[in-house]
Every structure is written in structure tokens, then in C-alpha cells.
Amino acid sequence: MAVKKSELIVQRLKSIGDGIIDDVDAGRNPSFDIRTRALSNVHFDEQTGIIRLGDEAQKRYYFNVGQAKKFLQTLLIAKQIKVLLEQEQPALSIRQLFYTLKHDIPGANENTFDEQEESDPLIEDVELMTDALREELNLIATPNGVLSGPMVVEDKTGDVLDFTKMGSAGGAVPPIVEDDYFHIKEMNADYILVVEKYAVWNLLNQSKYWKKNNCLLMTGKGQPARAERRLLARFGEEYDIPIYVFTDMDPWGYYIYSVYKYGSINLAFFSEKAACPRARYLGLSVKDVMNFDMPRSSWIKLNDEDFKRIEEISSYPWFQNDYWQKELADLKKFGYKIEQDALVSKSIEFTANNYLPAKIENKDFMD
Amino acid sequence: MAVKKSELIVQRLKSIGDGIIDDVDAGRNPSFDIRTRALSNVHFDEQTGIIRLGDEAQKRYYFNVGQAKKFLQTLLIAKQIKVLLEQEQPALSIRQLFYTLKHDIPGANENTFDEQEESDPLIEDVELMTDALREELNLIATPNGVLSGPMVVEDKTGDVLDFTKMGSAGGAVPPIVEDDYFHIKEMNADYILVVEKYAVWNLLNQSKYWKKNNCLLMTGKGQPARAERRLLARFGEEYDIPIYVFTDMDPWGYYIYSVYKYGSINLAFFSEKAACPRARYLGLSVKDVMNFDMPRSSWIKLNDEDFKRIEEISSYPWFQNDYWQKELADLKKFGYKIEQDALVSKSIEFTANNYLPAKIENKDFMD
Numbered sequence: 001m002a003v004k005k006s007e008l009i010v011q012r013l014k015s016i017g018d019g020i021i022d023d024v025d026a027g028r029n030p031s032f033d034i035r036t037r038a039l040s041n042v043h044f045d046e047q048t049g050i051i052r053l054g055d056e057a058q059k060r061y062y063f064n065v066g067q068a069k070k071f072l073q074t075l076l077i078a079k080q081i082k083v084l085l086e087q088e089q090p091a092l093s094i095r096q097l098f099y100t101l102k103h104d105i106p107g108a109n110e111n112t113f114d115e116q117e118e119s120d121p122l123i124e125d126v127e128l129m130t131d132a133l134r135e136e137l138n139l140i141a142t143p144n145g146v147l148s149g150p151m152v153v154e155d156k157t158g159d160v161l162d163f164t165k166m167g168s169a170g171g172a173v174p175p176i177v178e179d180d181y182f183h184i185k186e187m188n189a190d191y192i193l194v195v196e197k198y199a200v201w202n203l204l205n206q207s208k209y210w211k212k213n214n215c216l217l218m219t220g221k222g223q224p225a226r227a228e229r230r231l232l233a234r235f236g237e238e239y240d241i242p243i244y245v246f247t248d249m250d251p252w253g254y255y256i257y258s259v260y261k262y263g264s265i266n267l268a269f270f271s272e273k274a275a276c277p278r279a280r281y282l283g284l285s286v287k288d289v290m291n292f293d294m295p296r297s298s299w300i301k302l303n304d305e306d307f308k309r310i311e312e313i314s315s316y317p318w319f320q321n322d323y324w325q326k327e328l329a330d331l332k333k334f335g336y337k338i339e340q341d342a343l344v345s346k347s348i349e350f351t352a353n354n355y356l357p358a359k360i361e362n363k364d365f366m367d
Numbered sequence: 368m369a370v371k372k373s374e375l376i377v378q379r380l381k382s383i384g385d386g387i388i389d390d391v392d393a394g395r396n397p398s399f400d401i402r403t404r405a406l407s408n409v410h411f412d413e414q415t416g417i418i419r420l421g422d423e424a425q426k427r428y429y430f431n432v433g434q435a436k437k438f439l440q441t442l443l444i445a446k447q448i449k450v451l452l453e454q455e456q457p458a459l460s461i462r463q464l465f466y467t468l469k470h471d472i473p474g475a476n477e478n479t480f481d482e483q484e485e486s487d488p489l490i491e492d493v494e495l496m497t498d499a500l501r502e503e504l505n506l507i508a509t510p511n512g513v514l515s516g517p518m519v520v521e522d523k524t525g526d527v528l529d530f531t532k533m534g535s536a537g538g539a540v541p542p543i544v545e546d547d548y549f550h551i552k553e554m555n556a557d558y559i560l561v562v563e564k565y566a567v568w569n570l571l572n573q574s575k576y577w578k579k580n581n582c583l584l585m586t587g588k589g590q591p592a593r594a595e596r597r598l599l600a601r602f603g604e605e606y607d608i609p610i611y612v613f614t615d616m617d618p619w620g621y622y623i624y625s626v627y628k629y630g631s632i633n634l635a636f637f638s639e640k641a642a643c644p645r646a647r648y649l650g651l652s653v654k655d656v657m658n659f660d661m662p663r664s665s666w667i668k669l670n671d672e673d674f675k676r677i678e679e680i681s682s683y684p685w686f687q688n689d690y691w692q693k694e695l696a697d698l699k700k701f702g703y704k705i706e707q708d709a710l711v712s713k714s715i716e717f718t719a720n721n722y723l724p725a726k727i728e729n730k731d732f733m734d
Contacts, residue, residue: 084715089715090569090570090573090574090715091569091573092566092570092711092715093565093566093569093708095566095706095708096566096570096708096711099665099706099708099709099711099712100711100712100715102664102665102712103662103664103712104663104664111664140566140569142565142566142588143536144511146539153534155534155535155536156534156535157534157535157575159532159533159534160532161532161533161534165526165527165528166526166528166539167520167522167523167524167526167528167541168522168523168524168541168542168543168548168549169510169522169538169539169540169541169542170539171536171539172513172533172536172537172538172539173536174534174535174536175535175536175569176535181535182534182535198460198509199459199460199462199463199507199509202457202458202460202507202542203457203459203463206457206458207457208524221509295470296471297469297470297471297478298466298469339462339466341460341462341463341466342466344459344463344466344467345466345467345469345470348451348456348457348459348467
């Protein structure tokens with residue numbers, strides 16, 4: 001890499017500033033373009049299988065009573081990010097960035113920012129203006145995931161992390177998983193298995209499932225945070241190995257899978273870079289109930305909220321395919337949900353020794 | 368260690384069963400004793416500075432219409448734990464244990480368990496009956512914490528974990544931190560610093576605060592889970608080094624500190640083994656506002672919920688000391704809260720280079 005990504009972003013931020021100076025010099029109303037983040041500009045791109053933000057854009061003007069403060073605030077954020085990147089400062093949370101920017105405006109009876117709700121959407125605007133992820137702007141969200149398996153990473157700190165030697169805890173997912181922070185030196189896994197729940201991950205990790213099956217075993221502890229999504233996207237782009245997602249058999253589990261695979265509406269721009277279209281749904285699925293003879297005692301009646309959520313996700317464009325329409329209809333008809341934890345009711349080893357191997361060997365998954 | 372803790376627990380479980388057989392043989396109504404977990408039996412032990420469960424106990428009888436099912440369920444749980452320990456099975460979550468036990472009772476139109484709400488309190492009963500932590504019964508809760516610093520651990524897996532080489536993510540806290548799972552081989556830290564929020568931990572970790580100050584740096588990501596509490600208790604018992612807790616300046620932050628130090632009411636039995644009476648409150652405290660000239664823009668008005676919570680914790684016996692009564696009164700009078708994140712409004716390095724060193728050097732903490 002000739003130019004570091006952070007230098008590229010600094011250049012982009014500088015050119016935004018230059019554009020505004022040009023506006024001033026030319027006597028124009030200073031402005032910059034921002035891609036619209038409204039739902040109307042979000043679509044599911046069937047070709048790539050990713051939720052995307054469209055190209056619709058708006059101008060934000062300085063001489064505009066409704067936009068002047070936002071204009072100023074956006075530039076304050078852009079400037080601060082530029083300074084922090086140039087000074088190679090540590091990464092901040094978006095709340096910390098807010099605190100570095102919140103202050104009185106001398107002479108005015110006004111603060112730069114009053115609430116974090118003001119700065120958060122403008123940070124997203126700066127992401128769009130620079131075509132960079134928040135993490136590339138050196139801003140973090142709290143990660144939750146852990147993983148183990150045959151992968152060696154050179155961390156930004158210089159530490160070399162061998163994910164076969166991370167003990168009972170597994171290796172923690174760091175807040176930034178971009179290549180300059182989390183450089184994957186070796187990937188020797190035959191496949192990647194993402195597990196919804198920590199307790200199931202922990203069971204598999206204890207039995208060294210990842211070693212016996214030479215795979216990478218990861219969990220995002222329920223709904224994944226940004227870092228786990230982005231990491232899975234990197235795996236999908238950089239390594240030509242199967243990626244399986246294993247969740248509860250309920251609309252919440254299905255949705256978690258969809259977030260990994262397609263992205264999410266509210267973070268459509270992030271989804272372009274954090275979706276993993278090659279991810280496959282391994283289970284639990286309704287036909288597993290019969291195929292694996294799941295005991296009646298492990299079934300839990302679907303409640304009103306579950307039925308409502310089934311209707312909701314049935315209507316999402318990325319669930320408009322034969323597999324999911326059938327799966328969702330089958331679930332509704334069956335009337336029960338089953339958690340992945342419940343596989344222990346067969347036996348404690350059942351998940352590792354029977355269920356997962358059978359599903360993978362028989363290619364019994366949603367492709 | 369002559370006898371493994373798990374063998375000791377198996378013996379205790381066996382002797383409970385033997386007692387019941389003795390009852391049957393002697394024609395007595397089979398029963399066992401369970402310490403009462405009601406609030407009436409929870410007290411703050413001022414001598415040790417720990418929230419404790421008292422000695423009040425009740426008998427649970429087999430021939431008692433109101434107790435027969437619970438009697439059976441308790442023994443089912445005790446038996447399952449015994450079997451799992453004897454077979455050296457992997458640790459389960461309490462939900463997974465529930466699933467291994469939930470089934471039809473042949474011949475009866477009844478399940479052993481219907482909801483996890485039935486098994487959870489009985490697991491706590493078995494903890495009390497065996498005087499063992501849930502984790503020693505091979506049951507886990509999801510951990511959340513990460514830590515870094517000069518400590519080397521030999522994990523149950525055989526992996527040797529050097530917490531100075533855990534990269535940007537730090538080392539994850541495993542679900543079980545008992546010595547046979549998480550054997551601390553080397554502890555070279557001069558002190559331990561527990562930070563409430565991940566973003567603040569992350570800032571300190573990036574600047575290698577733990578290296579410059581030769582300390583162990585840990586976060587439980589807000590309210591700590593069982594594993595982080597138990598780990599801090601172990602540090603407090605096993606190493607004669609200072610332990611500091613650093614939280615937000617608000618009743619929620621103060622309470623997090625108190626959970627680490629004194630324990631909590633709803634897990635009073637756990638608190639006996641997971642409290643860390645040597646923990647000291649480092650800050651943020653109300654006098655820091657003036658001493659460190661915290662900018663007005665970082666103050667957040669206390670809301671009704673905050674005031675209510677201040678009243679609540681003011682009345683807890685473990686906050687009945689001069690330091691905390693003054694701190695809580697000062698906070699109320701000041702009328703604002705300040706988050707630990709807000710220290711970046713001074714400068715990004717302020718927390719690591721100014722605030723923490725000054726507090727520790729000047730012994731400016733609650734002892």
C-alpha cells in the first residue's frame with residue numbers, strides 16, 4: 001500500500017474544506033454534498049445481495065437558517081477527525097468524540113453541541129463524505145465477540161495473536177478490525193462457524209470443536225456489534241472458505257443471520273462494507289425438528305411478539321426467496337420456536353458430534 | 368491440593384442423597400436443609416465489609432403438598448450436577464442445564480420443569496447446599512470483561528495467556544475464573560485498575576497505560592458479570608496490591624463500585640465469594656470537578672431518576688460511612704453528573720497522563 005488509508009481520508013477531508021474555501025472565494029453560498037440516509041434512499045441490491053445506500057444526495061448550506069448550525073457542527077466533526085488522524089491519536093468512542101467537541105461558543109450564548117444525538121448523525125455524514133467506515137475515522141463501538149480457531153493475527157500493537165491458544169475465553173474481537181489494526185497473517189480454517197449465543201459457543205469451544213473440525217468458531221453474543229459484522233465481511237471477502245451462521249429457530253435468530261449476511265437498514269452505508277453475502281444459514285430450521293428428532297420438551301410456543309416479528313421479516317426484500325418464505329411459513333405453521341441451547345436436551349455432545357457435522361456434510365443449509 | 372474441589376462437591380452432593388436415604392430407612396419424612404435466600408436473611412457484615420447471607424435455614428420436605436415438586440426438582444438438579452461433574456462434562460449455562468432436565472414424567476401428565484424460572488432458584492439452593500459457587504458446579508454465566516497488563520495465566524486448556532500480549536482487544540475474561548480453570552502463574556502488577564466503561568478502558572489500553580504504570584487494567588463493560596466480580600475478588604485475596612475502581616460520577620457508577628467491593632443483595636451468597644473489600648473508589652468524585660477544573664460543558668444535569676437512585680443508595684448499609692454520605696450529599700447539592708468519558712474534553716491524554724496519576728499519587732481515593 002503506497003498511501004495509508006488514514007492519509008487518504010485526511011486528503012478527502014482537506015478537499016471538502018478546500019471546496020468550501022472555493023465557495024467563499026467565488027462568493028457562492030458555502031455548501032457540501034451529503035448522501036441521503038433516509039429510508040427512501042436504502043435498497044436491497046439483489047445482484048450483490050447487500051443492503052445499500054443509494055446515490056441520492058442533498059446539499060448542506062451555510063447561509064440557510066435551518067442548516068447553518070448543522071453545517072458548522074459537521075465541519076467541527078470533520079476537522080476534529082482530521083486532526084486526530086494527523087496526530088495519530090488513539091481511537092475514541094463517538095461519545096468521547098462528542099465530549100472533545102462540546103463547548104461554549106465564545107461570545108454566543110450557545111454550545112457547539114448540547115446532546116450526543118446531535119453529533120452522532122453528523123458523524124455518519126462525515127463517513128459518507130469520506131467514503132470511510134467510522135472505524136477508519138478512528139471511532140469505535142464496543143465489540144462483544146470472541147473467536148477461536150486456526151488463525152494468526154498481527155495486531156496494530158505488534159502483538160501476534162494465535163487464536164488456537166486463547167484458552168477458555170477465546171480471543172476477544174477488538175473494536176477495530178481493519179487490516180492496519182488486525183492484520184490476518186495466517187488463516188488455516190476449512191470453514192467459519194458463527195454461533196448466535198455465547199453459551200453454545202462456549203460449549204463448542206470447551207470440546208475444541210474448532211480443532212477437531214479445523215474451523216474458526218465465533219460468536220457475537222446475540223445481535224452482533226459492528227466489529228463482528230465487519231470481521232465476518234472481511235473473512236468472506238478475503239478467504240474462499242464456507243461461512244455458516246447457526247442461530248435459534250425463531251424470527252430473532254433468523255434476523256441475526258440476515259444482519260451478518262445482508263446488513264441492516266439503519267446502518268445501510270456500513271452494510272455495504274460489513275455484509276457477508278457468502279454466509280449460509282445452517283440452522284436451526286423447522287425441518288431439523290423432525291430430522292433430528294428434537295424432543296417435545298424443547299419446543300416453546302411462539303407468542304404474539306414472535307408472530308408479529310415473523311410477519312415483519314417475511315416482508316423484508318432480502319427474505320423474498322423460496323427458502324426463507326417457506327421457512328417462515330413452516331415456522332408459523334409449526335407454532336413453536338426452538339433455541340440452539342436446546343440441542344443439549346439430546347445430549348451435551350449432540351451439537352458438536354451429531355447436529356453440526358450432519359448439517360455440514362449433508363449440505364443441509366440455506367445457500 | 369489433595370482433593371479436587373469438584374470431587375469435594377460430588378462428595379457433598381452424595382451425602383445429601385445419603386441423608387435422604389437415611390430418612391427413608393428410618394421412616395422419617397425425607398428432607399434437606401436450605402439456607403433462606405430471602406432479604407430477611409441478607410445482611411451487611413461490617414467487620415468483613417461484605418454483603419452476606421445469614422444462617423437462617425428452612426427444611427424442604429418430600430411429603431408436603433406445597434414442597435413435593437420443588438423437592439423432586441432440587442434433587443434432579445443436584446443429581447444432574449453430580450453426574451456432569453463425575454463425567455467431567457463441559458460447563459453449561461443455567462439455561463442449558465434446564466434443557467438437559469426438562470422432560471415429561473412418564474405416566475404423569477406433567478413435566479419435570481416447564482420454565483427456567485423454576486430451575487434457576489433451585490440451582491441457587493444447590494449452591495448453598497454444597498457451599499459452592501455456581502461456577503464450581505460447572506455452570507456459567509456469560510462474561511463480558513477484558514483485561515491487559517503484567518499477568519500470566521495458565522488456562523484449563525493448557526494455554527498460557529500473557530496479558531501483556533493480547534493486542535488491541537485485551538484478553539477476554541473467561542466464564543469460569545476459579546483456580547483450576549484460570550491459574551494465575553505470574554502477577555507482576557503494582558496495582559489493579561478497574562474501569563467502568565469499555566471506551567475508557569480502550570483509550571487507556573491504546574496508550575499502554577498498563578505498561579507505563581505497571582498495572583492490570585480491567586473493564587466489566589458497565590455493570591460487571593459474575594466472572595469479573597469473582598476475578599477481582601481473587602485478585603484482592605491473593606495479591607497484596609492496591610485495587611482501584613474508576614467509574615462515572617453518578618449513582619449508577621457509585622453502585623457499580625459497590626458491587627465490586629461489597630457484593631449485591633440479590634446474589635448475597637455469591638457476594639461472600641465475589642466481593643473485594645480492599646477495592647478503593649478512585650473517582651470520579653464531586654471534588655474532582657474543582658480539583659481538575661472539569662469544563663462546564665461536561666456537566667450533565669441530574670434527572671429525577673438520578674435523584675431517586677441517590678436516595679436509594681444513600682440508605683444502603685454499605686454506603687453508611689462518612690465518605691459516601693458526604694459524596695452523595697455533595698452530588699445532590701452540585702446537581703450535575705459527569706461521565707468518565709468526559710475527561711477527554713480536557714484532552715485525550717488527560718485521563719492517562721494527569722487524572723489517574725494525580726489521584727493515585729495523592730492517595731485521593733475512598734479507602
